[in-house]
Amino acid sequence: MRIVCPFCGERELGEFTYLGDAKPMRPVAGASEDEVFDYVYLRDNVAGETSEYWYHGGGCRAWLKVTRNTLTHEISSVEAAAGAGAAKVGA
Amino acid sequence: MAEFSWAPRSSLEKALVAGAHGARGIEAGVSLTEIRNFDLIQVMARRGKGAELAKATKARFGVVPPDAPKAVQTPDATLIWSGPDQFFVLSKGGKHTMLTLAPALSGPASLSDQSHARVLISISGAKARTTLAKLSSIDLYAGAFPIGAAAATSMDHTSVTLWRGGDRPDELAVFNLLVFATFAESLWHTMLDAAAEFSVDISHSEELA
Numbered sequence: 001m002r003i004v005c006p007f008c009g010e011r012e013l014g015e016f017t018y019l020g021d022a023k024p025m026r027p028v029a030g031a032s033e034d035e036v037f038d039y040v041y042l043r044d045n046v047a048g049e050t051s052e053y054w055y056h057g058g059g060c061r062a063w064l065k066v067t068r069n070t071l072t073h074e075i076s077s078v079e080a081a082a083g084a085g086a087a088k089v090g091a
Numbered sequence: 092m093a094e095f096s097w098a099p100r101s102s103l104e105k106a107l108v109a110g111a112h113g114a115r116g117i118e119a120g121v122s123l124t125e126i127r128n129f130d131l132i133q134v135m136a137r138r139g140k141g142a143e144l145a146k147a148t149k150a151r152f153g154v155v156p157p158d159a160p161k162a163v164q165t166p167d168a169t170l171i172w173s174g175p176d177q178f179f180v181l182s183k184g185g186k187h188t189m190l191t192l193a194p195a196l197s198g199p200a201s202l203s204d205q206s207h208a209r210v211l212i213s214i215s216g217a218k219a220r221t222t223l224a225k226l227s228s229i230d231l232y233a234g235a236f237p238i239g240a241a242a243a244t245s246m247d248h249t250s251v252t253l254w255r256g257g258d259r260p261d262e263l264a265v266f267n268l269l270v271f272a273t274f275a276e277s278l279w280h281t282m283l284d285a286a287a288e289f290s291v292d293i294s295h296s297e298e299l300a
C-alpha cells in the first residue's frame with residue numbers, strides 16, 4: 001500500500017503510522033456519559049469507505065486524513081488533517 | 092570539583108575510518124564523505140505566520156524558503172524543506188547561527204539549533220544511485236530528482252532529510268543526507284554494507300558540497 005502525502009508525494013506504507021477512525025468527534029464539555037463512552041470505545045467496523053488518521057512520521061511528520069476502502073484498500077483522497085501546516089491557518 | 096571537557100566531536104568519530112572500503116581492485120564506485128562542523132538551524136513558522144516567515148526569510152537571504160520538497164541555494168547558506176511550513180538553514184563558519192538568525196526570524200518562527208543533533212553525509216560516485224536504491228524508495232533518477240530536489244523520508248527505518256546538491260566537477264550527482272546524530276552510526280554501517288560491492292572511498296571534510 002502507498003499513500004500520496006499532500007506534502008511529500010507518493011510514499012510506501014512503512015513511512016506512515018495508523019492512528020484510527022477519523023470520524024468520532026470529541027463530545028462537548030458536559031456531554032452525557034453515553035456520548036463519551038461512544039466516543040472513547042465504540043467504533044464502526046465498516047466494509048467500504050472509511051476516513052482514517054495517518055501520521056507521516058517517516059517523512060514530513062504531518063497528520064493526514066485518508067479516505068480508504070477497507071474492501072479494496074483503494075485510497076480515494078488524502079488531505080492534511082486539521083492543524084497540519086498550521087502556519088497557513090488565518091494567513 | 093571535577094573538570095569537564097566539552098570539545099565537540101562527530102557522532103561518526105569512531106565509526107568513520109577514512110580510506111578504501113569494500114571491493115578491492117576496482118575503482119571506487121561510491122564516495123562517502125561526512126561533512127563536519129556546520130551550523131544547522133531548524134525554522135518552523137508559528138501558527139498563521141507562514142507568509143510573514145517567507146517575507147522575513149526573503150529579507151535575510153534574498154530568496155523565499157522552499158514551500159515544497161526542495162533545497163534552495165544562496166551564496167552562503169542552503170535552505171532545505173523539512174515539512175510543511177518548516178525548513179533547515181545549513182551554513183558554515185558561523186554566518187547563520189541562532190545568534191544571528193533569531194533576531195531576523197524569531198517573530199514569525201520558532202528556531203531550534205540542530206548543529207550537533209544531526210550528522211551530514213554526502214554520497215556521490217558512479218554507483219551512488221544504485222547504493223541508495225537499496226536503502227530508499229525515492230526515485231533518484233536524474234529526471235525525477237534534479238539538482239535542488241529534496242525529500243523528508245526514511246532509510247532503514249531511520250528518518251532522514253535527503254537532497255541533491257550541485258554535481259561534482261566530473262558531473263556525477265551528489266546526494267546529501269541529514270540524519271539524527273544518535274542514528275548516524277547505525278545508518279553509516281548500513282550504507283557501507285550497501286556500497287561495499289562497488290568499492291567505497293571514505294573521507295570526512297569541513298567543506299559543504
Ligand SMILES: [Zn+2]
Nearest residue numbers: 005008056060
Ligand atoms: Zn509527508
